[in-house]
Structures are given as structure tokens and as C-alpha cells.
Amino acid sequence: MGQRDQRPGGEGGRALLTEATPRLIDLSGAEELCSEPAPLARVRRAYAELGAGQVLEVRTPVAEHAFAVRAWSRKNGVRLVGDERVDGVQRLLLSPG
Amino acid sequence: MADYAHPEVLVTTAWLEEHLDDPSVRILEVDYDPSSAYELGHIPGAALVDWKRDINDPIRRDILSREQFQQLMSRLGATPETTLVLYGDMRNWFAAFAFWTFKIYGHSDVRLVNGGRRKWIDEGRPTTEKAPAAQSSQYRAAEADTTLRSFLPDVRQILGRDDFSLVDVRSPAEFKGEIAAPPEYATEGAQRTGHIPGAVNIPWAQAIQDDDTFKPVDELRELYGSKGVAADKSVITYCRIGERSSHTWFVLTYLLGYPTVSNYDGSWSEWGNAINVPVEKEVALS
Numbered sequence: 001m002g003q004r005d006q007r008p009g010g011e012g013g014r015a016l017l018t019e020a021t022p023r024l025i026d027l028s029g030a031e032e033l034c035s036e037p038a039p040l041a042r043v044r045r046a047y048a049e050l051g052a053g054q055v056l057e058v059r060t061p062v063a064e065h066a067f068a069v070r071a072w073s074r075k076n077g078v079r080l081v082g083d084e085r086v087d088g089v090q091r092l093l094l095s096p097g
Numbered sequence: 098m099a100d101y102a103h104p105e106v107l108v109t110t111a112w113l114e115e116h117l118d119d120p121s122v123r124i125l126e127v128d129y130d131p132s133s134a135y136e137l138g139h140i141p142g143a144a145l146v147d148w149k150r151d152i153n154d155p156i157r158r159d160i161l162s163r164e165q166f167q168q169l170m171s172r173l174g175a176t177p178e179t180t181l182v183l184y185g186d187m188r189n190w191f192a193a194f195a196f197w198t199f200k201i202y203g204h205s206d207v208r209l210v211n212g213g214r215r216k217w218i219d220e221g222r223p224t225t226e227k228a229p230a231a232q233s234s235q236y237r238a239a240e241a242d243t244t245l246r247s248f249l250p251d252v253r254q255i256l257g258r259d260d261f262s263l264v265d266v267r268s269p270a271e272f273k274g275e276i277a278a279p280p281e282y283a284t285e286g287a288q289r290t291g292h293i294p295g296a297v298n299i300p301w302a303q304a305i306q307d308d309d310t311f312k313p314v315d316e317l318r319e320l321y322g323s324k325g326v327a328a329d330k331s332v333i334t335y336c337r338i339g340e341r342s343s344h345t346w347f348v349l350t351y352l353l354g355y356p357t358v359s360n361y362d363g364s365w366s367e368w369g370n371a372i373n374v375p376v377e378k379e380v381a382l383s
Contacts (some may be wrong), residue, residue: 038129038186038187039132039133039325040128040130041130041131041133062215062219063215063218063219064214064218064219066135067137067138067218067224068133068134070134071137071138072137075137094188
């Protein structure tokens with residue numbers, strides 16, 4: 001399978017602003033059960049585990065999560081290479097600066 | 098909001114935006130993790146209350162003492178007449194916990210932002226990263242109102258009594274004993290899973306709507322009443338460390354007007370580790 005097939009949504013997935021293979025983290029329902037780390041903690045951890053050239057895609061329907069991801073990226077030199085809302089879900093693409 | 102028993106303890110996001118510069122109002126963001134919330138942007142004029150540092154005793158497992166509460170209020174420039182408006186991260190859980198502690202020490206006018214940080218940001222209202230400068234004050238607090246809080250011996254004493262209701266506000270998986278605390282919450286673990294015998298499970302989030310505002314009073318009355326949690330009983334709420342249960346304590350006390358509600362903040366992280374206390378669970382013992 002080629003790299004493009006591994007993108008969330010597969011070949012039919014909506015093209016975002018990068019051609020790299022994103023690692024996906026979905027924050028839908030985060031906090032609901034208090035059984036997972038806080039949403040941004042999950043993003044930080046996933047970002048820290050990115051391999052060379054990898055991109056992290058964060059999906060969330062919650063504006064508060066997207067707000068935190070944008071602000072954290074800005075303060076920490078993380079490049080936000082994609083940021084769009086599709087069908088009620090915000091999709092943010094993070095790339096190592 | 099007018100139909101709630103005590104609607105004066107709730108403010109809307111619109112009301113708050115109109116009172117950002119009101120000198121009688123002190124806005125406080127109460128966070129479990131300020132680095133994921135307040136430090137990234139907050140309501141203009143809001144001061145940070147760090148739940149771990151400011152609301153808890155740093156040595157003992159306890160809420161802040163009366164002296165520590167006075168120091169906190171003095172540092173924030175509050176007087177006993179100040180209107181304290183609370184909101185915070187994690188769906189207002191820790192703001193509700195702070196509300197509960199502030200009531201224990203008798204602060205008269207404490208309010209919660211209905212919908213909290215999430216609704217404020219969702220509505221695109223202004224934020225800032227600038228922390229406000231506060232003129233310190235000399236705050237004198239009342240003696241603690243111990244009726245708002247339950248300890249483990251209090252809970253043991255009421256087991257099996259039909260004039261009390263125990264409300265477990267954790268997730269169904271926690272209540273059934275399928276999970277305890279996840280590894281990411283290292284200080285909230287328990288040696289046993291399950292729930293306190295006789296407790297009913299009403300997860301905290303059932304009290305709120307999609308935008309994090311509280312459900313209408315009729316729906317709340319049905320939610321709790323249908324599980325036998327009624328105003329003619331004394332109610333004790335609990336969760337894992339007492340923060341989600343303070344949210345439900347708030348609902349039962351101020352929105353439904355139940356006369357006798359207390360929060361067992363030792364909660365499952367105490368009960369599930371204690372020796373010689375009974376536990377119920379709905380999964381097979383391994």
C-alpha cells in the first residue's frame with residue numbers, strides 16, 4: 001500500500017495541505033470519562049513520538065481543543081501546516097518546525 | 098436558568114463579557130493543568146487558580162486550610178464582598194471543586210460560568226495570554242462549614258440506610274469495576290475496582306448539554322429522581338478524587354435545591370485503597 005493510502009480517509013480522503021503521511025489523533029469524546037490524559041497532553045505526547053518527516057493530524061469537534069493546539073504550536077515552534085473544519089470536525093496538521 | 102433553585106450562582110458567557118471590567122467581579126480560571134489551558138489563553142482579566150497548588154494542601158491530602166484560603170483570596174485581591182466568577186479546564190470540574198471549597202469557607206457570592214471555558218471559546222469571545230495585576234487584600238474567612246464535606250467514616254456509617262443516597266458520578270466502566278484509574282493518573286489509582294455498596298451510578302456529564310451548559314431543571318429533576326436521588330434524602334456524591342462529584346454536588350445543591358448534599362472528596366482513590374471497607378462490583382473477581 002502506498003503512503004497516500006494510509007492517510008486518514010484513504011484515497012478518497014479530503015486532501016489537506018501536506019503530502020506527508022499524517023499520524024492521526026482523534027480527540028472526539030476526550031475528557032468524557034476522565035479515563036484518558038487531557039486532550040493537549042495526548043497531542044504533546046503524540047507529537048513527541050513523531051518520526052522524521054512525519055506529520056501529526058489532530059481531529060476534534062471541540063473549538064477549545066483546536067484553540068489549545070494552535071496556541072501550543074505557536075508557543076513551541078511547531079508548524080501548523082493545516083487547519084480546516086470539515087463536517088463539524090476541526091483538522092489540524094502539525095509538523096516539526 | 099430562572100427555574101433553577103438558585104439561579105444567582107450561574108452566569109452566562111454573555112453576562113460575563115459585559116462584566117469584564119466590573120470592579121466588583123473577580124474572574125478566576127481554575128485549572129488542573131494550566132499549561133494546557135490558562136497559559137495558552139484565557140478570559141481577559143481572569144486570574145489563575147492552579148487546582149493542585151492553590152486548592153489543595155501541598156503536603157497532606159486535604160483541601161486548603163482556612164489560613165491557606167485566606168492567603169489565596171488576599172493574593173487575588175478579593176474581599177468577602179467580591180463576586181467570584183469561576184470557570185476552568187476539564188469541563189468545569191475543577192472550577193466546581195473550587196466553588197465547593199470556597200463555600201466551605203463561607204464566601205458568599207461565588208458563581209460558575211455556565212458552559213465554562215469551552216463555551217466561551219466556542220463562541221469566539223475574546224481571550225488573552227496576559228495575566229492581570231491584582232492589588233492584594235486582607236481577607237478574613239469564616240470557619241469551615243463541615244456539613245458540605247463527607248469523610249470515609251461518614252460514608253461507612255450510612256451504608257444501608259434508606260434516608261441517604263450515594264451518587265457515584267464516574268463512568269459506568271469505573272462503577273462496574275471494569276477499570277480503575279488509567280495509568281496517566283498515577284496518583285488516582287486504587288487497589289480494588291467497583292463502587293461503594295448501595296451507590297447509584299449517574300455519570301456527571303448527564304447533567305449537561307452538548308454546549309456544556311446545564312440541562313433544564315425538569316430534565317435534571319427527572320435524571321436524579323428516577324434513580325431515587327430525591328430532595329427528602331441526604332445525598333453524598335463521590336467520584337475518584339472529588340472533582341467530578343463536586344460538579345454534581347453543585348447541580349443537586351444549587352440547581353435542584355436539595356437541602357442536604359455533601360461531597361466525599363476522598364472518593365474512590367481513598368475507598369478503593371482502604372482496608373476493611375466493603376466494595377460492590379459487577380465484573381467477575383479475578
